[in-house]
Amino acid sequence: MPLIIWGCGDEERDNEVLPECSQAAKGENCLIGAATEKNYRTLGAIGTADKHKLIAEAPVDINIAKQINILLQDAGFSLEDVVMCQSTAALGYGFDYVYTIFERVRIAGLKGDKMMALPQIANVGWEVWKIKEAIADEDVLPGWGALEKRGPNWEAATAAGYLQAGADILTLAHPESIRVTRDMINRMMS
Amino acid sequence: MIFVGERINTGFKDIKQAVMDKDPKPLQDWARKQTEAGAAYLDVNLGAVSSKPEDMCWMIETVQDAVDTPISIDTNKPGILKEAIKVCKGKVLVNSTTAAPEKMDVMLPIVAEHGASFIGLAMDASGTPKSADQRVENCGMIVAKAMEMDIAMENVFLDPIAMPLKFMQEQQKDILDAVRQFKLFSDPPPHIICGLSNVANGTKHKALINRTFLVMGIANGMDAVICDVMDDELVNAARTAELVMNREIYADSYAR
Numbered sequence: 001m002p003l004i005i006w007g008c009g010d011e012e013r014d015n016e017v018l019p020e021c022s023q024a025a026k027g028e029n030c031l032i033g034a035a036t037e038k039n040y041r042t043l044g045a046i047g048t049a050d051k052h053k054l055i056a057e058a059p060v061d062i063n064i065a066k067q068i069n070i071l072l073q074d075a076g077f078s079l080e081d082v083v084m085c086q087s088t089a090a091l092g093y094g095f096d097y098v099y100t101i102f103e104r105v106r107i108a109g110l111k112g113d114k115m116m117a118l119p120q121i122a123n124v125g126w127e128v129w130k131i132k133e134a135i136a137d138e139d140v141l142p143g144w145g146a147l148e149k150r151g152p153n154w155e156a157a158t159a160a161g162y163l164q165a166g167a168d169i170l171t172l173a174h175p176e177s178i179r180v181t182r183d184m185i186n187r188m189m190s
Numbered sequence: 191m192i193f194v195g196e197r198i199n200t201g202f203k204d205i206k207q208a209v210m211d212k213d214p215k216p217l218q219d220w221a222r223k224q225t226e227a228g229a230a231y232l233d234v235n236l237g238a239v240s241s242k243p244e245d246m247c248w249m250i251e252t253v254q255d256a257v258d259t260p261i262s263i264d265t266n267k268p269g270i271l272k273e274a275i276k277v278c279k280g281k282v283l284v285n286s287t288t289a290a291p292e293k294m295d296v297m298l299p300i301v302a303e304h305g306a307s308f309i310g311l312a313m314d315a316s317g318t319p320k321s322a323d324q325r326v327e328n329c330g331m332i333v334a335k336a337m338e339m340d341i342a343m344e345n346v347f348l349d350p351i352a353m354p355l356k357f358m359q360e361q362q363k364d365i366l367d368a369v370r371q372f373k374l375f376s377d378p379p380p381h382i383i384c385g386l387s388n389v390a391n392g393t394k395h396k397a398l399i400n401r402t403f404l405v406m407g408i409a410n411g412m413d414a415v416i417c418d419v420m421d422d423e424l425v426n427a428a429r430t431a432e433l434v435m436n437r438e439i440y441a442d443s444y445a446r
Contacts, residue, residue, distance in 0.1 A: 062439055063439065063440050063441050063442070064441075066439050066440070066441035066444075067441040067442045067443055069441075070441050070443045070444070071443060074443065104439075108439055113438060113439060115439075115441070116439065
């Protein structure tokens with residue numbers, strides 16, 4: 001089963017921890033996140049040395065996203081081994097900004113920009129289960145509907161949006177949202 | 191920006207000698223260098239060295255032994271084109287036909303049959319055009335003919351015929367004007383290309399003149415060029431112009 005190994009986003013910590021993880025999983029072809037403008041050399045080096053693919057992350061910024069891809073390529077890392085991430089926002093928490101950027105990247109890639117014709121990942125599970133809509137029950141949010149349905153629905157709705165915008169990989173936590181999203185994909189592809 | 195590398199041309203001494211001696215090395219070296227520099231097509235020009243199709247075929251096959259880059263077959267002779275296009279492996283650019291009906295009637299069927307792209311020159315049987323209007327008229331005929339033959343606009347490259355700045359300074363604005371008008375022919379519009387090196391013919395500041403003209407061409411809608419793709423400053427200027435025209439996404443390290 002392929003693994004995604006995602007750091008905590010703190011540059012210092014990730015520079016210590018990710019190389020260790022990469023080495024421990026050497027040769028397993030994992031997807032390691034995330035390369036930024038600051039640490040792309042380190043990530044590029046471990047990706048090459050231990051034969052992993054990289055998530056290249058930009059903060060909802062299409063120019064920085066392109067820049068990181070150029071930097072990785074110039075540092076000798078093949079763009080065939082890169083997945084793009086524009087950070088992720090749960091529905092209601094900046095979703096439209098990220099959605100728009102996903103679309104712009106996808107359209108640029110389809111128009112012929114080789115630097116933007118890469119798969120994209122949306123880290124839905126990580127973002128959705130932080131928000132109150134997914135974790136606070138009706139005693140805290142009266143009238144918002146039962147939590148056991150609301151949480152997975154929120155995750156599935158967020159995933160559905162990113163799917164439409166062009167996401168190729170979605171991280172999801174709840175089995176019910178996974179089931180619904182799979183069903184949606186099957187219907188889109190039929 | 192679609193760059194067509196111009197270097198494999200018997201107008202250059204090393205290529206001419208290589209074709210006469212059937213020495214593949216110079217052609218393959220330039221094929222690799224231009225490909226690495228970002229050429230989308232490699233122009234292959236047999237020139238006046240020979241009128242035999244097999245010689246053009248040899249040039250093309252030699253290049254294809256070294257790189258996968260698509261070929262631009264530089265000939266206006268249907269006899270050579272017919273044979274040369276058969277040995278091309280990938281997408282082909284046919285360079286070129288004029289707007290003269292008798293020329294188009296022979297060249298375009300070959301283009302259509304092979305699903306190739308082609309360059310249409312803004313001139314007819316009466317020779318080089320003298321005004322923007324003449325250029326627009328000629329290219330209008332080319333677009334109409336292409337549509338008649340079901341050749342998609344993405345396979346049509348219109349060339350306004352770049353003239354030497356030194357000898358035809360007054361025409362330069364007309365050429366750019368024609369470029370702007372070509373874009374209005376259809377939606378989506380055809381590509382617009384020119385043989386850039388002709389602009390600086392005979393001048394002292396060749397690179398500067400060619401580079402400036404290309405940038406101005408891009409501002410008016412040019413999206414393809416036959417040029418010295420090894421000239422980093424030229425390629426960087428072209429890509430910068432494309433950023434200004436919002437045709438490509440900016441990134442800090444975009445330039446070579």
